[in-house]
Amino acid sequence: MEGIPEVMKMAEIIVPVLTPFNDGKINIELLKEHTSSLLKAGVDRIFVNGTTGMGPALSPGEKETNLKAVLEVTDKVIFQVGSLNMGEVKSLAREGKELGVKTIASYAPYYFTGLPKSLIVRYFKEICGEHDEVYLYNYPSAVGKDVDAETVKEIGCLKGVKDTNDSINHSLQYKRVNPGMKVFNGADTLVMTSIATGLDGTVSAAANFVPEVLVEIRRKVSEGKVGEAMKLQFMVDELVSLAKGYGYIPSIYVLVKGIRGYDVGNPRPPLFPLGDVERKELLDKAIKIMEKYNKNEA
Numbered sequence: 001m002e003g004i005p006e007v008m009k010m011a012e013i014i015v016p017v018l019t020p021f022n023d024g025k026i027n028i029e030l031l032k033e034h035t036s037s038l039l040k041a042g043v044d045r046i047f048v049n050g051t052t053g054m055g056p057a058l059s060p061g062e063k064e065t066n067l068k069a070v071l072e073v074t075d076k077v078i079f080q081v082g083s084l085n086m087g088e089v090k091s092l093a094r095e096g097k098e099l100g101v102k103t104i105a106s107y108a109p110y111y112f113t114g115l116p117k118s119l120i121v122r123y124f125k126e127i128c129g130e131h132d133e134v135y136l137y138n139y140p141s142a143v144g145k146d147v148d149a150e151t152v153k154e155i156g157c158l159k160g161v162k163d164t165n166d167s168i169n170h171s172l173q174y175k176r177v178n179p180g181m182k183v184f185n186g187a188d189t190l191v192m193t194s195i196a197t198g199l200d201g202t203v204s205a206a207a208n209f210v211p212e213v214l215v216e217i218r219r220k221v222s223e224g225k226v227g228e229a230m231k232l233q234f235m236v237d238e239l240v241s242l243a244k245g246y247g248y249i250p251s252i253y254v255l256v257k258g259i260r261g262y263d264v265g266n267p268r269p270p271l272f273p274l275g276d277v278e279r280k281e282l283l284d285k286a287i288k289i290m291e292k293y294n295k296n297e298a
């Protein structure tokens with residue numbers, strides 16, 4: 001196995017890219033501009049139609065629209081295809097293959113509780129039948145079920161997992177039980193820890209608004225400058241905690257415009273955009289947090 005610094009240097013920063021809407025319709029140009037900006041900032045791959053991208057609220061056509069827009073900018077894409085319609089899931093998986101997408105992903109069937117493990121196993125095996133590189137997007141608190149390391153072993157065909165989990169140990173179990181599998185953690189608060197523990201990287205919504213900071217965390221960790229990496233992580237933690245107070249996904253649109261300086265449209269109801277007063281309040285507080293850390297006052 002490569003030396004620890006090498007493993008950390010290779011850790012990927014993957015962004016679950018937001019979906020820019022104007023008047024309820026996807027603004028393709030804004031999505032392309034945002035994608036391009038994040039790649040320039042050092043993000044390694046774009047996770048399309050994730051949670052932050054409002055994936056569960058998108059039609060199959062809109063999921064395709066997002067994919068095609070991002071493919072105009074880069075092929076470094078993970079195409080999330082999950083939905084509660086197996087036919088649509090398989091059709092999107094085939095579409096991804098036809099468009100040359102290297103990796104697709106899916107969350108488990110959500111909302112329906114009490115599903116036997118055999119049904120979850122079958123769901124992912126059916127997707128694997130349509131594409132040769134399928135990742136699990138494991139998000140127990142949103143999906144209502146945990147597709148754990150042993151279940152992934154039983155599924156047998158998954159090549160990676162994005163585990164949105166506050167427990168880094170939960171993510172590490174995928175590595176223990178399924179050697180060779182790519183494992184990423186999806187919690188914004190575990191960017192540094194994910195890289196430092198030898199996971200394959202992070203999938204962080206915060207990469208939409210502070211991509212350079214996440215790239216810097218990776219650099220500091222790989223150079224052994226843990227204290228400096230920790231400070232940057234704490235700044236991200238405070239920004240994320242602040243944003244969650246206003247509604248995380250709608251706040252991300254405001255933070256991208258306020259911090260990165262370009263428009264990314266709005267979220268689509270029922271994720272209602274922030275009002276003018278909230279937008280100003282959020283941005284004022286976010287700038288103060290960043291200034292505090294940049295002046296080393298933290």
Ligand SMILES: O=C(O)C(=O)C[C@@H](O)[C@H](O)COP(=O)(O)O
Binds near residue numbers: 188
């Ligand atoms: O948006 C996506 O697809 C992600 O990976 C990140 C996502 O798992 C989400 O930001 C996690 O938020 P919480 O930790 O559940 O607040």
